[in-house]
Amino acid sequence: MKRKKILHQSILTILLIIGAIVMVFPFLYMISTALKGPVFVFEFPPRLIPSNPTLQNFITAITKNNFGLYFWNSTYISILSVSGILLFGSMMAYALARFRFPGRNLVYALILFFMTMPAMSLIVPQFVLANRLNVTDSALGLIFMDMAQNLPFAVFLLEGFIREVPIELEEAAKIDGASPATIFIQIVMPVCKPALATSAIIAFLGVWDEYVWSSTIINTPEKRTIPVAIASFQGVHTTNWGLVFAASLIAVIPVLILFVSLQKYFIKGMTAGAVKG
Amino acid sequence: MKSRDRLFPYLFLLPGLIILIVWLIYPILSALNISLRNWSIMPDAPKPWVGLQNYTRIFSDELFWLSLKNTVFYALVTVIGQLILGLVTALLIDNLTHGKVLFRMLYYLPVVTSWVVVSLLFKFLFNSSGSGLVNFILCDILHLISEPVAWLTEAKTAFVVINSLGIWKGIGFSMIIFLAALQSISLDLYEAAAIDGAGVIKKIQYVTLPGIFPTIITVSVMLLIGAFQTYVPVAMITKGGPLHRTEMVVSYIYGTAFQNLDFGYSAALSYCFALLVFGLSRLQLRIFGRK
Numbered sequence: 001m002k003r004k005k006i007l008h009q010s011i012l013t014i015l016l017i018i019g020a021i022v023m024v025f026p027f028l029y030m031i032s033t034a035l036k037g038p039v040f041v042f043e044f045p046p047r048l049i050p051s052n053p054t055l056q057n058f059i060t061a062i063t064k065n066n067f068g069l070y071f072w073n074s075t076y077i078s079i080l081s082v083s084g085i086l087l088f089g090s091m092m093a094y095a096l097a098r099f100r101f102p103g104r105n106l107v108y109a110l111i112l113f114f115m116t117m118p119a120m121s122l123i124v125p126q127f128v129l130a131n132r133l134n135v136t137d138s139a140l141g142l143i144f145m146d147m148a149q150n151l152p153f154a155v156f157l158l159e160g161f162i163r164e165v166p167i168e169l170e171e172a173a174k175i176d177g178a179s180p181a182t183i184f185i186q187i188v189m190p191v192c193k194p195a196l197a198t199s200a201i202i203a204f205l206g207v208w209d210e211y212v213w214s215s216t217i218i219n220t221p222e223k224r225t226i227p228v229a230i231a232s233f234q235g236v237h238t239t240n241w242g243l244v245f246a247a248s249l250i251a252v253i254p255v256l257i258l259f260v261s262l263q264k265y266f267i268k269g270m271t272a273g274a275v276k277g
Numbered sequence: 278m279k280s281r282d283r284l285f286p287y288l289f290l291l292p293g294l295i296i297l298i299v300w301l302i303y304p305i306l307s308a309l310n311i312s313l314r315n316w317s318i319m320p321d322a323p324k325p326w327v328g329l330q331n332y333t334r335i336f337s338d339e340l341f342w343l344s345l346k347n348t349v350f351y352a353l354v355t356v357i358g359q360l361i362l363g364l365v366t367a368l369l370i371d372n373l374t375h376g377k378v379l380f381r382m383l384y385y386l387p388v389v390t391s392w393v394v395v396s397l398l399f400k401f402l403f404n405s406s407g408s409g410l411v412n413f414i415l416c417d418i419l420h421l422i423s424e425p426v427a428w429l430t431e432a433k434t435a436f437v438v439i440n441s442l443g444i445w446k447g448i449g450f451s452m453i454i455f456l457a458a459l460q461s462i463s464l465d466l467y468e469a470a471a472i473d474g475a476g477v478i479k480k481i482q483y484v485t486l487p488g489i490f491p492t493i494i495t496v497s498v499m500l501l502i503g504a505f506q507t508y509v510p511v512a513m514i515t516k517g518g519p520l521h522r523t524e525m526v527v528s529y530i531y532g533t534a535f536q537n538l539d540f541g542y543s544a545a546l547s548y549c550f551a552l553l554v555f556g557l558s559r560l561q562l563r564i565f566g567r568k
Contacts, residue, residue: 148300
């Protein structure tokens with residue numbers, strides 16, 4: 001019996017290792033390519049361990065090509081967008097979860113509708129609108145859209161969370177004469193920390209990786225975000241793959257740090273709504 | 278006091294709602310107006326009303342139908358691929374005694390990496406030369422082909438690249454959700470099945486699959502909506518080429534607006550496309566009997 005169990009576990013593990021190689025090997029090869037000089041990128045046979053490893057691609061990515069600037073653009077746009085999403089999202093969620101008022105169901109239905117609507121189907125009218133509001137080629141246009149795209153899911157997640165929180169504490173505070181705003185700031189927000197963390201991560205991922213809208217409205221090279229910058233490293237005729245992947249790796253670092261340290265919240269966000277239904 | 282209380286929820290909704298109204302609801306309405314005109318992006322240019330012309334044009338637009346066909350093909354292949362491989366991986370990991378967290382994390386890596394990065398990565402792996410990694414593996418290690426394949430010069434092989442990327446990136450996502458759903462199946466059911474003499478296959482067939490069936494449907498709808506919106510891989514890897522053969526609906530809509538500057542037609546296409554995706558996901562839920 002015990003031997004059978006060990007055999008069983010070994011088969012599972014071997015199958016999973018084979019799958020894991022398919023998942024991870026492309027990334028290892030990406031790291032390896034980033035460490036190769038241009039002449040070695042397409043050497044034959046391809047090598048996983050570079051024969052002449054060099055950090056030149058990383059140095060070039062950071063010092064030339066304005067990459068530091070793009071990193072900064074992505075950083076402050078992400079921080080502002082995610083803060084806005086969390087603040088406005090939790091306010092909406094609180095109103096939807098704790099108050100009954102005319103129009104509540106309509107707003108909630110809209111939130112659900114926007115969560116399943118294909119995001120790119122509105123790009124033409126949104127572009128026309130951005131043009132009219134004069135926010136093309138500006139960070140403001142990116143922040144507005146990042147918030148609009150990611151707000152519905154944050155509201156959905158936070159509303160579900162607040163509804164599960166026992167209401168007694170809030171009612172007690174109300175009897176003590178606390179205003180709804182005070183209750184929201186001093187009681188609801190602190191209790192919501194786990195859901196806020198989950199929403200923040202999901203929103204950050206969406207904003208940090210957003211490509212389509214940025215590549216559409218940003219014309220000035222200095223205003224690019226990281227995904228647009230990386231895409232632009234792809235040359236028309238030849239591509240310096242070492243440089244592309246060095247830049248990609250730098251861009252992936254913040255995401256990986258968040259993912260590894262906050263895996264629990266990541267997974268909560270991804271499974272929210274799908275399992276319980 | 279009372280009236281202020283009644284106003285309160287609206288005040289809290291206001292900032293978020295303004296953003297949604299301006300950037301999502303207003304665009305839905307303005308898209309209708311744009312789609313009924315010969316729209317020019319120049320602010321002062323005339324935008325003549327053309328009625329339903331942009332909509333009737335769709336019927337004879339061969340490129341649109343090709344891109345739709347490509348999208349449906351991509352959706353079928355990648356949704357089924359992600360569902361099956363995600364489910365198998367979830368079942369394997371769920372039955373593992375050691376290393377659950379590690380494997381979960383490794384399979385999840387492609388999910389958290391941006392589409393731009395993984396698309397470029399796949400373009401590089403499928404390089405047409407003999408030292409492209411996939412060619413090297415197929416040619417020199419497995420000896421499955423005799424000479425390197427120029428993957429991106431033909432639509433058929435280019436789709437191999439795009440479809441395998443779609444599956445590879447999404448396995449971890451469906452795996453995570455299936456893993457969570459598997460936790461919700463009561464162990465009593467497995468024990469009861471074991472007492473009845475059910476083996477592994479029978480247990481999966483009669484306990485696991487029925488238990489997570491609602492989740493399978495939800496995931497397949499999510500994946501379908503995602504698959505229909507695929508744009509970045511096309512933009513990064515093939516740019517719709519050769520000769521628009523690998524165009525997908527969204528990349529075609531995008532090109533119609535921002536390369537051909539035909540905003541009216543692009544808006545009409547978007548409308549039909551959004552209705553199609555919305556209808557499909559409703560239908561999928563209805564067929565499988567979920568609210």
